Amino acid sequence: MAAEIEDYYVQQDKMYVATDCIIFGFDEGNLKLLIFRRRVKPLLGSWSLIGSFVKLNEDVGEAAKRVLKEITGLENVFMEELRTYGAAERDPGFRCISIGQYALIRINDYDKELVEIHGAHWYDLEEVPDLVLDHNTMVKDALSRIRRKARYKPIGFELLPEKFTIPQLQQLYEAIYNKKIDSRNFRKKVLSLNVLTKLDEKDKYNSRRGAYLYKFDHKNYQKLQEFGFNFEIS
Amino acid sequence: MAAEIEDYYVQQDKMYVATDCIIFGFDEGNLKLLIFRRRVKPLLGSWSLIGSFVKLNEDVGEAAKRVLKEITGLENVFMEELRTYGAAERDPGFRCISIGQYALIRINDYDKELVEIHGAHWYDLEEVPDLVLDHNTMVKDALSRIRRKARYKPIGFELLPEKFTIPQLQQLYEAIYNKKIDSRNFRKKVLSLNVLTKLDEKDKYNSRRGAYLYKFDHKNYQKLQEFGFNFEIS
DNA sequence: TCAAAAGTGTTACAAATACACCCATGT
DNA sequence: ACATGGGTGTATTTGTAACACTTTTGA
Numbered sequence: 001m002a003a004e005i006e007d008y009y010v011q012q013d014k015m016y017v018a019t020d021c022i023i024f025g026f027d028e029g030n031l032k033l034l035i036f037r038r039r040v041k042p043l044l045g046s047w048s049l050i051g052s053f054v055k056l057n058e059d060v061g062e063a064a065k066r067v068l069k070e071i072t073g074l075e076n077v078f079m080e081e082l083r084t085y086g087a088a089e090r091d092p093g094f095r096c097i098s099i100g101q102y103a104l105i106r107i108n109d110y111d112k113e114l115v116e117i118h119g120a121h122w123y124d125l126e127e128v129p130d131l132v133l134d135h136n137t138m139v140k141d142a143l144s145r146i147r148r149k150a151r152y153k154p155i156g157f158e159l160l161p162e163k164f165t166i167p168q169l170q171q172l173y174e175a176i177y178n179k180k181i182d183s184r185n186f187r188k189k190v191l192s193l194n195v196l197t198k199l200d201e202k203d204k205y206n207s208r209r210g211a212y213l214y215k216f217d218h219k220n221y222q223k224l225q226e227f228g229f230n231f232e233i234s
Numbered sequence: 235m236a237a238e239i240e241d242y243y244v245q246q247d248k249m250y251v252a253t254d255c256i257i258f259g260f261d262e263g264n265l266k267l268l269i270f271r272r273r274v275k276p277l278l279g280s281w282s283l284i285g286s287f288v289k290l291n292e293d294v295g296e297a298a299k300r301v302l303k304e305i306t307g308l309e310n311v312f313m314e315e316l317r318t319y320g321a322a323e324r325d326p327g328f329r330c331i332s333i334g335q336y337a338l339i340r341i342n343d344y345d346k347e348l349v350e351i352h353g354a355h356w357y358d359l360e361e362v363p364d365l366v367l368d369h370n371t372m373v374k375d376a377l378s379r380i381r382r383k384a385r386y387k388p389i390g391f392e393l394l395p396e397k398f399t400i401p402q403l404q405q406l407y408e409a410i411y412n413k414k415i416d417s418r419n420f421r422k423k424v425l426s427l428n429v430l431t432k433l434d435e436k437d438k439y440n441s442r443r444g445a446y447l448y449k450f451d452h453k454n455y456q457k458l459q460e461f462g463f464n465f466e467i468s
Numbered sequence: 469t470c471a472a473a474a475g476t477g478t479t480a481c482a483a484a485t486a487c488a489c490c491c492a493t494g495t
Numbered sequence: 496a497c498a499t500g501g502g503t504g505t506a507t508t509t510g511t512a513a514c515a516c517t518t519t520t521g522a
Contacts, residue, residue, distance in 0.1 A: 009250070009327050009328055012250055012287040013250075013287065013288070013289050013290040014248035014249055014250055015248055015249070015251055015288075015290060016243070016246055016247075016248055017249055017251060017320075017331060053246040053247065054247070054249075054320070054331075055247050056247040056249060056322075056329050057322050057329075058322055059320055059321050059322050060318055060320030060321075060331060061320065062322075081317050081318060083315050083317075084294055084315060084318055084333050086251075086288070086293055086294025086295065086333065087293050087294075088290075088291050088292055088293050088296075093243050094243055095290050095291075097251060097288075097294060099318050099320065148386075165501090166501090166502090167500075167501070167502095182485080182486075182487085183501085183502080183503095184486095184487085184488095184502085184503070184504080185484075185485070185486085187502080187503085188503095188504095189484090204493090204494090206499095206500070206501095207492090207493080207494095207499060207500040207501065208492070208493040208494045208495080208498085208499065208500075209491075209492040209493050209494090209499080209500065209501055209502090210492080210493080210500095210501080211500080211501055211502085212501090212502095230483095232484085399474090400474085400475090401473075401474070401475095416512080416513075416514085417474085417475080417476095418475085418476070418477080418513095418514085418515095419511080419512070419513085421475080421476085422477095423511090438520090438521090440472095440473070440474095441472060441473040441474065441519085441520085441521095442471085442472070442473075442519070442520040442521045442522080443472085443473060443474055443475090443518075443519040443520055443521090444473090444474080444519080444520080445473080445474055445475090446474090446475095464510095466511085469522105470520105470521105470522095471520105471521100471522095472519100472520100472521105473518105473519090473520105474517100474518075474519080475516105475517085475518070475519095476515105476516090476517085476518095477514105477515105477516105478513105478514090479512100479513090479514090480511105480512085480513080480514105481510105481511085481512075481513095482509100482510085482511075482512090483508100483509080483510075483511085484507100484508080484509070484510085485506100485507080485508075485509085486505100486506090486507080486508095487504105487505090487506095487507105488503105488504105489502105489503090489504105490501105490502085490503085491500105491501075491502070491503095492499100492500095492501080492502095493498100493499090493500100493501105494497105494498100494499100495496105495497090495498090
């Protein structure tokens with residue numbers, strides 16, 4: 001009888017566990033999504049999120065980091081679980097659940113190259129094509145998550161380069177919330193958080209006058225991360 | 235070569251997928267957690283969350299609902315995914331990831347009996363004993379989730395019976411936030427949401443004078459669910 | 469009559485919103 | 496000199512926070 005109970009595990013079903021990364025970047029004033037052409041059957045050649053099966057000896061989070069590094073060369077990226085996609089019929093092959101994880105990345109030229117080498121591509125969010133399986137749903141869900149989360153955690157900042165201007169930060173939030181923000185109120189609110197250090201440099205890429213560059217005060221930024229803040233925007 | 239690619243799935247690892255339910259109730263002014271004694275080895279007899287393996291032909295969400303119904307007799311319960319517990323070493327037996335799902339339940343006497351029959355027990359949150367595996371972590375995580383979510387979704391209301399008093403609702407929020415709330419401000423805020431319908435009945439269980447019972451205006455309540463609201467409390 | 473919980477309003481303060489003009493610079 | 500985006504201040508409104516007494520009724 002004890003043996004029967006001990007055999008309980010063995011009687012259970014095993015299945016594949018995958019993870020798919022919803023990778024966001026911010027460039028040219030737009031939110032972008034990193035997708036690539038699937039290299040295995042079925043659905044070979046279709047656009048897809050970047051993902052991988054989870055190995056027996058590997059944490060789910062590790063699997064996502066592994067595949068993200070493979071394709072973007074990046075480590076220590078902001079990545080967080082979105083949710084499980086666990087419908088019985090979601091994969092036309094054998095039963096496979098997938099854990100969606102979204103990542104926020106600072107796009108730069110070096111990574112752009114690496115990404116192309118792997119057959120990946122940054123797409124404007126509005127122009128994302130049909131993706132395999134339920135991947136379009138994952139993207140939609142991840143976007144909702146970011147929109148909500150940006151209201152109380154400074155995750156938007158994960159998408160900016162080390163030095164950035166306040167108009168850039170505003171553009172980013174405009175892209176996330178998908179609406180125009182009053183620049184006076186935005187500036188007031190952002191500066192009141194006490195996480196920005198003004199530099200002596202200007203970025204003249206977008207205007208003749210140039211905009212002051214800022215960087216983060218990492219100590220205070222860390223506090224924001226931990227305790228959250230209120231960043232509702234009219 | 236094509237065959238090799240098609241064999242890609244077959245080369246992958248399969249594992250067990252479980253789901254564990256973090257079931258909250260509200261009774262006698264306290265948040266409670268439903269746990270039960272594990273009926274299988276290993277760890278037979280230890281306190282544990284209520285869970286189950288996910289079957290091959292079953293959605294992850296369905297699995298959670300199945301086991302919840304088995305033990306509480308309840309259907310159509312508020313249940314939502316918490317997150318995946320996917321560490322490689324989390325289960326001492328064979329590799330098994332678990333998807334935590336938290337549920338909010340209206341405790342009533344009928345269900346109390348059913349629960350006891352299944353060897354389950356409602357514990358005050360402060361008195362929850364050591365649970366197997368990472369289940370205590372799941373409880374902690376679920377509680378944080380509820381605390382955050384209660385600020386913008388009316389989930390607290392899921393824990394109340396159909397008819398309830400405003401002092402009860404306040405007690406509930408005091409239990410969730412773990413702090414005292416000013417009753418005048420609370421009442422003002424709750425009533426301003428326009429989701430409560432005052433009944434002519436009074437509940438005299440807690441006081442001689444009795445407190446008016448209310449129920450939800452389901453149409454407006456639905457809107458709150460969809461769009462969220464701001465329920466920060468001092 | 470008293471104990472115990474229910475119910476009620478106002479004032480002070482803080483934060484969010486709405487709004488329009490001058491500045492700096494490269495061409 | 497002008498076009499373009501960068502940068503600044505104030506008044507109004509809205510919402511949050513703090514605060515104490517009266518009412519009801521069963522025992």
